[in-house]
Amino acid sequence: MNLIGVIGGGTMGAxxxxxxxKAGSDVxxxxxxxxxxxxxxxxxxxxxxxxxxxxxxSQEDADAAVARVKVTLDVADLADRELVIEAAPEVEAIKHDxxxxxxxxxGEKTILATNTSSIPIIKIAAATAxxxxxxxxxxxxxVPVMPLVEIISALTTAxxxxxxxxxxxxxxxxxxxxxxxxxxGFIVNALLIPYxxxxxxxxxxxxxxxxxxxxxxxxxxxxxMGPLTLCDTVGLDICLAAAESLxxxxxxxxxxxxxxxxxxxxxxxxGRKTGRGFYDYSA
Ligand SMILES: NC(=O)c1ccc[n+]([C@@H]2O[C@H](COP(=O)([O-])OP(=O)(O)OC[C@H]3O[C@@H](n4cnc5c(N)ncnc54)[C@H](O)[C@@H]3O)[C@@H](O)[C@H]2O)c1
Numbered sequence: 001m002n003l004i005g006v007i008g009g010g011t012m013g014a015x016x017x018x019x020x021x022k023a024g025s026d027v028x029x030x031x032x033x034x035x036x037x038x039x040x041x042x043x044x045x046x047x048x049x050x051x052x053x054x055x056x057x058s059q060e061d062a063d064a065a066v067a068r069v070k071v072t073l074d075v076a077d078l079a080d081r082e083l084v085i086e087a088a089p090e091v092e093a094i095k096h097d098x099x100x101x102x103x104x105x106x107g108e109k110t111i112l113a114t115n116t117s118s119i120p121i122i123k124i125a126a127a128t129a130x131x132x133x134x135x136x137x138x139x140x141x142x143v144p145v146m147p148l149v150e151i152i153s154a155l156t157t158a159x160x161x162x163x164x165x166x167x168x169x170x171x172x173x174x175x176x177x178x179x180x181x182x183x184x185g186f187i188v189n190a191l192l193i194p195y196x197x198x199x200x201x202x203x204x205x206x207x208x209x210x211x212x213x214x215x216x217x218x219x220x221x222x223x224x225m226g227p228l229t230l231c232d233t234v235g236l237d238i239c240l241a242a243a244e245s246l247x248x249x250x251x252x253x254x255x256x257x258x259x260x261x262x263x264x265x266x267x268x269x270x271g272r273k274t275g276r277g278f279y280d281y282s283a
Contacts, residue, residue: 001111001168002026005084007098009040009071012115013087015143018044021065022057022144023172028078029071037071044069047144075101083168085137086124087115095119096127103128111161113137117189118245121154121182131156137165138186139175149175150186184249185242193242194254197261199227203278204260210278228278231261232271240265 002025006017009029017027021044029044031037045066051057057065070077078084084102088094095114102112112134114124125131136152149169153162162179169175180186185193199217203210214226231239239261246255264270264277271277 001082001164001172003080003082004028005030005078005081005102005106007084007086007102008088009036009043010087010089011141012139012143013085014040014043014047015141016085016087016115016139017069018047018065019144019173019175021068022048022051022061023174025068025172027069028081029069030075030078031071031073034073037073041069041071051144075105078102079105079107081106081110083111083113083165085113085115087139090117090119092119092123095124099124099127099134103130109133111135111164113165115139118184118242120184121152122156125154125156132158133161135161135165136180136182136186137169138180138188140188147176148188149173149177150180150188151177152180152182152186154182185246189242190246193239193246196227196231196239197243197254197256197258200231200258200261203228204258232277232279232281234271235273236261236264236270236277 004020004025004027006013006027006029009017009031013029017029021027029040031040048062048065052059052062084106086095086098088098095116099112108130112128114121114136115138116136121134121136125134128134134154135157138150138152140146140148151162151166166177169177178187199213202208203213210228214229217223217226240257243255243257268274269276272281275282
């Protein structure tokens, strides 16, 4: 598999395009407007350039990787792709529309993958005439740095489809892969979100300070960052959306978003990106 399509050149799509191009694949990124296409191309070349500055890639290899990426506004340009990875906004109607269009353009053997964090893969697969070639490939942010890719098989995904994307992620991109079922949160968020919610409940109860909760989990468990710092880094709105999605799926109390999380999102205290969350970043 060497001809790759990426739908959307935002945070995740640009990162996915970057790792594929650096691994030697030919990449076409689909965007919706010229200004977004230009922004996507700039995002990809800037990020690859940072690798040169850090001494992780030579200028020659970086130039070759940048040259392997094209950005287009025309879905028909994806006709020859062997694998298309969708990283458009987390809106079911948008993803349905994209997969229906891709289904009409690409060959029957092309694998169609989605990077969705929370939409059931089967709902996206159902928009196509060949749901057996639709699979979830969940990368983590920032894609060039985070080693994990969760591979999610829907009830209709053919084993060969999951095997082919696993092989590409592992052996071409050099990622660590895990196989997960088509359930909200997959593996990582199903385990991480209850932990973060429990840390918020502990803080809200007055049992321990934010600093002590974070210091405890760093020093006692060897985690690189404490849970409340992690909430601030991920974004409290993203944590809330993930908890809501898990609670809607399983209706188990440990997935229920804590009231404090909701109130902080209502207050616009979303963490680092707004300057305030559990900690103050305004200084
Ligand atoms: N940001 C994260 O940390 C993260 C992590 C894992 C998975 N995800 C998932 O990845 C997907 C993308 O998230 P993101 O954070 O990169 O979003 P983003 O908003 O940064 O990027 C989305 C891009 O898609 C483009 N787009 C919109 N409609 C399109 C269409 N019809 N065709 C082609 N391009 C279109 C937009 O112009 C934008 O550039 C979502 O499904 C999200 O849930 C995000």
